[in-house]
Every structure is written in C-alpha cells, then in structure tokens.
Amino acid sequence: MGDRRITDHPILDFDEGEVIHFTFDGKPMEGREGDTIASALHANGVKVLGYHFKTKRPRGFYCAIGNCSACLMIVNGKSNVRTCTEPLLPGMVVEKQLDRGVPDDV
Amino acid sequence: MLINTGVPTREQIERRLPSPERRARGPYAMVECFQEIPCNPCSTSCPFDAILPMGDINEIPMIDHDRCTGCGVCASVCPGLAIFIIDESVGDGTASVTIPYEFRPLPEKGETVRAVNREGCVIGDAIVTRVLLSKKTKTPLVTIRVSDGLVHEVRFFNLIDDKAVSDATSLKRKEEPITVDSACASDDDEIILCRCEGITLRTIRDLIREGYTTVDEIKRISRAGMGACQARTCGPLIAAEIARMTGQPISEIQPSAHRAPVKPMPIEFFLGGDSE
Amino acid sequence: MMYDIDLVVIGGGPAGLMAANTATEAGAEVLLLERDGHLGGQLVKQTHKFFGSEKQHASVRGIDISTMLGDRLDSFGERATVWKNATAIGFYEDGVITVDHDGIYKKVKPKRVVVATGASEKFLSFPNNDLPGIYGAGAVQTMMNVYGIRPGHRVLMIGAGNIGLIVSYQLMQAGVSVAAIVEGLPQIGGYAVHAGKVRRAGVPILTSHTILRADGKESVERATIARIDRTWNAIPGTEKTIECDVICISVGLTPLAELLWQAGCEMRYIPSLGGSVPLRNNCLETTVKGVYVAGDVTGIEEASAAMVEGHLAGLEAAASLGFKGDRYSEERKDCMEQLAALRSGPTAEKIRTGLACAECL
Numbered sequence: 001m002g003d004r005r006i007t008d009h010p011i012l013d014f015d016e017g018e019v020i021h022f023t024f025d026g027k028p029m030e031g032r033e034g035d036t037i038a039s040a041l042h043a044n045g046v047k048v049l050g051y052h053f054k055t056k057r058p059r060g061f062y063c064a065i066g067n068c069s070a071c072l073m074i075v076n077g078k079s080n081v082r083t084c085t086e087p088l089l090p091g092m093v094v095e096k097q098l099d100r101g102v103p104d105d106v
Numbered sequence: 107m108l109i110n111t112g113v114p115t116r117e118q119i120e121r122r123l124p125s126p127e128r129r130a131r132g133p134y135a136m137v138e139c140f141q142e143i144p145c146n147p148c149s150t151s152c153p154f155d156a157i158l159p160m161g162d163i164n165e166i167p168m169i170d171h172d173r174c175t176g177c178g179v180c181a182s183v184c185p186g187l188a189i190f191i192i193d194e195s196v197g198d199g200t201a202s203v204t205i206p207y208e209f210r211p212l213p214e215k216g217e218t219v220r221a222v223n224r225e226g227c228v229i230g231d232a233i234v235t236r237v238l239l240s241k242k243t244k245t246p247l248v249t250i251r252v253s254d255g256l257v258h259e260v261r262f263f264n265l266i267d268d269k270a271v272s273d274a275t276s277l278k279r280k281e282e283p284i285t286v287d288s289a290c291a292s293d294d295d296e297i298i299l300c301r302c303e304g305i306t307l308r309t310i311r312d313l314i315r316e317g318y319t320t321v322d323e324i325k326r327i328s329r330a331g332m333g334a335c336q337a338r339t340c341g342p343l344i345a346a347e348i349a350r351m352t353g354q355p356i357s358e359i360q361p362s363a364h365r366a367p368v369k370p371m372p373i374e375f376f377l378g379g380d381s382e
Numbered sequence: 383m384m385y386d387i388d389l390v391v392i393g394g395g396p397a398g399l400m401a402a403n404t405a406t407e408a409g410a411e412v413l414l415l416e417r418d419g420h421l422g423g424q425l426v427k428q429t430h431k432f433f434g435s436e437k438q439h440a441s442v443r444g445i446d447i448s449t450m451l452g453d454r455l456d457s458f459g460e461r462a463t464v465w466k467n468a469t470a471i472g473f474y475e476d477g478v479i480t481v482d483h484d485g486i487y488k489k490v491k492p493k494r495v496v497v498a499t500g501a502s503e504k505f506l507s508f509p510n511n512d513l514p515g516i517y518g519a520g521a522v523q524t525m526m527n528v529y530g531i532r533p534g535h536r537v538l539m540i541g542a543g544n545i546g547l548i549v550s551y552q553l554m555q556a557g558v559s560v561a562a563i564v565e566g567l568p569q570i571g572g573y574a575v576h577a578g579k580v581r582r583a584g585v586p587i588l589t590s591h592t593i594l595r596a597d598g599k600e601s602v603e604r605a606t607i608a609r610i611d612r613t614w615n616a617i618p619g620t621e622k623t624i625e626c627d628v629i630c631i632s633v634g635l636t637p638l639a640e641l642l643w644q645a646g647c648e649m650r651y652i653p654s655l656g657g658s659v660p661l662r663n664n665c666l667e668t669t670v671k672g673v674y675v676a677g678d679v680t681g682i683e684e685a686s687a688a689m690v691e692g693h694l695a696g697l698e699a700a701a702s703l704g705f706k707g708d709r710y711s712e713e714r715k716d717c718m719e720q721l722a723a724l725r726s727g728p729t730a731e732k733i734r735t736g737l738a739c740a741e742c743l
C-alpha cells in the first residue's frame with residue numbers, strides 16, 4: 001500500500017498503528033488500527049466501493065463523515081454499511097454492494 | 107489585483123518597505139497582509155510592541171520599523187504565513203529572507219535551493235543559512251540567502267528534487283487548449299443529481315417541465331431525495347434547478363419535508379432499545 | 383427507558399463543546415451527543431493555525447483547540463456525560479430526542495436543547511460528477527489529516543474560498559500535487575493570505591473558470607475546465623484538459639438543520655448563510671421554546687464564531703433553568719462583543735446582512 005500512507009508530515013504525527021487484516025471481495029488486505037473501512041480500502045488503492053443498483057455506475061465515497069451515503073457496502077454480510085465512518089475491525093469481510101440492499105424502506 | 111490573483115501588487119509591497127536607512131541597519135519584518143480580516147496574533151505576539159495594537163481585530167497590521175528587531179516571533183505565529191524577515195544589512199551583494207515553511211522534507215543548512223517568487227516561479231538560486239524549528243508553533247522558519255536584487259521578490263523555495271511542487275508548476279507550460287464537444291444533450295444523462303437513487307439531471311428537468319415544481323413532488327415521483335442520505339446532497343441542487351427553470355426565487359422553494367429518523371434504520375432497531 | 387436531564391447538546395464540534403462546557407460550569411447537568419467516535423467536529427482535521435484573537439485561540443491549530451475543549455469537559459466529571467457514536471436521529475415536537483447510541487435505541491427528554499450539528503458539504507452538477515475520485519473538500523481533509531492517507535497523486539480543486547485554499551495547501555503538505563484551483567467567480571473568495579501561500583508554492587488559481595466535465599473509466603482520470611463569461615457560460619475555445627486522479631469539490635457548506643425542521647423551528651432560506659437557517663433571538667433561542675442553536679447550523683461562519691455562539695447558547699440555556707452565576711451578565715456581554723468584533727470587517731459583510739434576517743425574534 002506504501003505511498004498512500006503519509007509518514008512524514010510537517011504538523012501531524014501518524015503512529016504506525018497495529019496492522020489489521022481484512023478481505024475485500026475475497027482478496028486479503030491490510031489496514032491499520034484507527035482506520036475506517038473506507039480509509040483502509042483507499043490506502044489499498046480501492047476507490048470503487050460498489051456499483052449503483054439502478055444506473056450501474058461505479059460509486060466511491062464523497063463526504064467521508066457519514067452525511068451522504070455514497071459509501072454503502074456489504075460488511076460481514078450486512079448491506080448498507082456506511083464504510084466511511086465504520087471502524088475497521090480484524091477479520092472483516094468487506095464486499096462491493098451492487099443492489100439496493102436490505103432493508104429497503106424504513 | 108490581489109483578490110483576483112492572490113499576489114500583491116508592486117505598489118502594495120513598496121508601500122510597506124521601511125526607509126533605506128532602516129533597511130541598511132539590520133533585519134526587519136515585512137508584513138504582507140493587505141486585507142481587513144479578523145486576525146491579530148502578529149500584534150499581540152511581538153515582544154517589542156513593534157506591530158501596533160489593533161483597535162478593531164479587522165485592522166490591517168501596521169508596523170513601527172524602528173522598534174522591530176527582526177526577531178521573527180511574529181513570522182512563526184502568523185496564521186496567514188504572511189510575515190517574512192528581510193535582512194539587507196550584510197552589504198556583500200547578498201541579502202536574506204526568512205520564510206515560514208511548513209513542508210517536508212526540510213532543507214539543511216548550506217543546501218542550495220531554487221528561489222521562488224510570490225507567483226510560484228523559480229527566479230534564481232539560494233543558499234539555506236538557517237533552519238529554526240519551533241515546538242510550539244510547528245512552523246519552521248527557514249532563512250535563505252539570495253543576491254540582493256532578488257530579496258523583495260523571493261518568498262518561497264523549492265528543493266532541487268522536489269517533484270510534487272515542480273509538478274504543480276508544470277501546468278503553466280502545458281496550457282494548450284483542446285477541443286471538446288460543447289455541452290451536448292447527452293450531458294444531462296451523465297449529471298447525477300441524486301446519488302443515492304441514481305437520478306439524472308435529465309429526469310429532474312423533464313419533471314419540472316411537466317409541471318412538478320416543488321422538491322417534495324419531485325421526490326415523490328422520482329424517488330430523488332428518498333435515498334439513504336435523505337436529500338442532504340441533492341435537495342439543494344434540485345431546488346436550484348427548479349429556481350433556474352421556473353424563475354422563482356430560490357428562497358421561496360420549500361425544501362423537502364424533514365421527518366425522523368435522520369438516517370435510515372432497520373425496523374428491528376426501534377423494537378430493541380435499552381430496557382434497563 | 384427515558385433519560386431525564388437538564389440539557390442535551392447535539393453535536394461535539396467547537397460550538398457544542400463550548401455550549402456543554404459553559405452550561406456544566408454554570409451548574410447544569412449536561413449530556414453531549416456526538417455522532418462520531420471522537421469529539422471536535424471539523425476541528426480535528428484542521429492542521430492550520432486559526433485566525434481570530436487570543437480569546438478564540440487564534441494562532442493555535444484547530445486540532446489542538448479541539449483537544450483543549452474536550453479535556454475541559456472531562457474535568458467536570460459526572461456532571462457532564464458524553465455519548466460518542468451517538469446520532470440524534472429524531473427530534474419530536476413533544477421534546478423527545480431519539481438517539482442511536484452504538485446501535486442501541488435510546489430516548490432522551492431534556493429540559494433544554496442546544497443543537498450544534500454543524501454543516502454538510504454542497505455538491506456540484508457536471509457530467510460524471512459521481513465518478514469515484516470526486517470528493518468533498520472535507521472528505522479529502524479527513525482522509526489526510528485524520529487517517530493519514532493521501533487521497534491521490536494529483537488533485538484539481540474546485541472553489542477558491544477559504545476551505546478550497548486551505549485544503550489545497552494541506553494537500554501539498556501531505557505530499558500531493560495540486561494541479562490548479564478553479565473558481566467560477568472573478569475573485570478569490572478566501573483570504574488573500576491563504577491564496578498567497580498556495581500561489582507561491584506554485585499552484586495557479588484560475589478565476590472565472592469552471593469545470594465542464596470529469597472523465598475516466600472507473601475513477602477520475604482527467605477533468606475539462608474552461609473560462610466562463612459573466613453569465614457562467616463556458617467560452618468556446620478556452621477548454622483545457624487537466625490530468626488528475628482526484629477532483630476536490632469545495633463549493634461551500636450548508637447548515638445541517640434536519641433536527642430543527644423536525645422540532646418545528648421556523649426556518650428561513652438565507653443564501654449568504656449557506657441555506658435554510660433557524661430564526662432565533664439574541665439569546666440564540668429558536669421559535670421553539672427551550673431549543674437553542676450555535677455554530678454552523680445557524681449559518682456558515684468560522685470556528686471562532688462557533689465557539690462564542692456555543693458559549694452564549696450554553697450560558698443562556700443554563701440561565702433559563704436557574705443556573706445563573708454571578709458572572710452571567712459579564713459573560714453575556716463579552717460574548718456579544720466578541721461576536722460583533724469578529725463580524726465587523728469587510729470580509730464578514732455577507733454574514734452581517736444574513737444575520738440581520740435571521741436574528742429577528
């Protein structure tokens with residue numbers, strides 16, 4: 001993942017958090033402690049988090065603070081997880097979401 | 107002009123220069139802050155009261171160069187990074203500029219760097235003579251020496267192998283216009299107004315043309331704004347499109363009704379709860 | 383179970399933190415709800431030094447202000463409760479607030495409420511505006527400054543307001559190159575000193591320009607920009623292609639006021655404040671008695687004003703419950719004076735006219 005993680009920053013110190021293993025569409029990947037699912041994927045160069053259920057256009061995150069819902073994915077079998085704010089945990093099974101997911105309307 | 111380009115004019119700079127006698131005497135602060143903004147740490151931080159107190163926080167900072175010792179405290183505090191310490195007193199054909207430099211890697215003393223002006227263009231070479239770190243402000247002050255003719259131009263430097271920065275300047279060289287088909291009809295199909303439900307600008311425009319002119323009506327018919335974000339992202343865009351097409355002032359277009367919950371929740375969630 | 387409490391503060395940004403601190407200090411029992419796992423709101427990603435005066439912690443970096451305010455709240459012990467990962471999801475007219483706290487459904491019925499939910503980022507319409515790689519400026523800042531991840535290699539920034547300028551600068555600090563900053567208006571909207579910082583670091587600011595479209599297969603590969611005339615129409619022949627893998631949208635924020643709509647507060651659309659804002663009196667109380675507001679949700683301003691508003695709202699909410707210290711009048715006056723001073727300059731003219739319409743109760 002190398003060059004996407006900032007190591008030398010003029011203002012901030014980023015501690016090298018513990019490595020967290022997870023999978024994305026079956027591929028093993030590594031994130032760091034403190035990552036959200038979306039930040040860990042981004043560090044691995046993954047920008048496409050799913051395809052829109054209707055237009056089939058690729059989807060990526062937009063706001064990264066839980067406002068816009070562009071980042072919904074399937075996590076451990078559960079759909080519509082807001083991955084930009086959901087903390088990454090060891091062993092998570094993360095998948096692209098291609099449909100509307102359940103529940104539909106509440 | 108400053109507000110069009112972000113670069114002050116020559117007259118603005120010249121009016122801030124101290125007298126030739128003062129310039130020959132030793133280092134002084136050049137305060138390149140020309141706009142009334144609500145900010146005053148420069149004046150409250152100067153240990154010699156050289157930056158005059160501001161009656162109103164929006165005043166433009168004024169400096170008494172006879173009191174200024176060129177100590178650099180203000181330069182490392184200023185949130186606008188708009189203060190530079192100039193020393194023209196050496197008299198050997200060189201002069202130095204101290205620059206607040208918040209980038210990594212930092213240069214080393216003795217290193218040759220490219221001297222850059224206020225517009226980001228390289229105008230010569232410079233030698234780093236001091237790198238002063240501050241734990242408190244985390245704004246390093248880097249002093250570079252240039253030929254004295256450049257001292258009022260140089261305000262930044264590039265490291266010689268600094269790829270990121272030189273990459274950014276290269277846009278200027280690449281400015282060749284290319285042709286694209288001007289906004290063709292199919293563009294409306296590629297503009298997504300509601301990301302959650304995948305509703306295009308074309309769909310929204312068609313509905314407005316059919317006479318649906320409130321956000322709520324459009325929402326009910328197209329599902330735009332019914333998705334997971336609850337119209338936070340698309341609501342303002344739909345309202346703006348209605349305003350544009352119908353000529354109504356946007357302030358009169360009702361936003362869509364807001365109902366709880368502010369994020370979609372599975373129904374089991376409400377049945378659960380903490381029943382201590 | 384229903385939680386009873388003096389005051390609930392919704393939102394743990396600078397405004398909410400100040401409100402909670404002030405009200406607890408005055409003697410009220412306070413519950414602070416924050417949707418995120420950490421306090422600080424927008425402040426946690428702001429690595430630059432702030433403007434303002436010493437009272438609003440000028441020249442301190444945003445990220446350090448947030449730690450200071452959070453520590454102070456901690457020091458009150460049990461009188462101030464903080465729920466993190468707690469989203470207020472509903473605000474009913476009978477005063478009940480429903481909360482999703484770590485996946486558990488809770489109801490709270492406070493005597494007073496301060497809503498300090500901040501703002502959300504505006505979006506822009508252009509062809510392929512939904513391509514992955516097109517991110518809000520706040521998102522880019524969050525990725526870099528909170529998670530330590532570069533959003534890409536080369537960024538095109540849309541918008542030369544303070545946020546667009548500051549985020550461009552922070553991108554360069556993180557080692558990302560910024561191809562250009564594109565601004566539709568003929569002038570730079572942000573402070574000249576921020577513009578100066580990015581200009582000397584080599585980034586062109588293209589005023590009277592806009593983005594025509596983004597292109598790329600699965601994610602952004604390039605953008606087309608062009609010069610525009612006064613009616614915002616692209617001038618043919620001025621199109622340019624910019625190679626970039628990120629397009630960062632920084633065209634403003636809009637108050638996140640859903641809870642206020644739900645509670646039945648009277649709202650007014652005021653463009654210079656960023657969208658629909660609650661009407662309120664000079665104690666920051668809305669048309670619904672007992673519901674106070676502070677920070678960006680009252681209109682988009684700055685953290686400095688948000689903190690003073692939070693202070694005032696916390697002070698007034700506590701005072702209306704009878705928690706009125708000896709310094710009440712003095713503090714109130716001080717808040718009013720700080721707000722007036724922050725808003726007195728020419729750069730705040732839009733805010734002054736907007737506020738005149740919102741503060742009419």
Ligand SMILES: Cc1cc2nc3c(=O)[nH]c(=O)nc-3n(C[C@H](O)[C@H](O)[C@H](O)COP(=O)(O)OP(=O)(O)OC[C@H]3O[C@@H](n4cnc5c(N)ncnc54)[C@H](O)[C@@H]3O)c2cc1C
Pocket residue numbers: 368392393394395396397398415416417418421422423424425428431432433434468469470471498499500501520523544545548549638676677678679683684685686687688
């Ligand atoms: C790039 C950038 C640079 C800036 N630079 C400056 C500067 O130099 N000086 C300055 O003074 N200001 C600056 N600002 C502005 C400043 O950050 C904001 O004005 C300020 O943070 C607003 O404070 P707030 O408390 O109103 O909102 P926020 O900081 O947005 O906090 C709101 C909080 O509420 C939470 N929340 C929202 N909804 C709910 C809910 N339903 N339930 C529970 N919690 C919820 C959010 O998670 C968030 O933590 C800058 C802003 C940006 C983006």
Ligand code: SF4
Pocket residue numbers: 134135151152153154155156157169173174175176177178179180181191
């Ligand atoms: S350089 Fe030192 S003496 Fe001169 S204005 Fe700045 S702080 Fe004051």
Ligand code: SF4
Pocket residue numbers: 137138139145146147148149167183184185186187188189575
């Ligand atoms: S501290 Fe810097 S930005 Fe602020 S008023 Fe002084 S010179 Fe201007």
Ligand code: FES
Pocket residue numbers: 061062063064065066067068069070071072082083084085
């Ligand atoms: S990216 Fe906006 S909610 Fe996740």
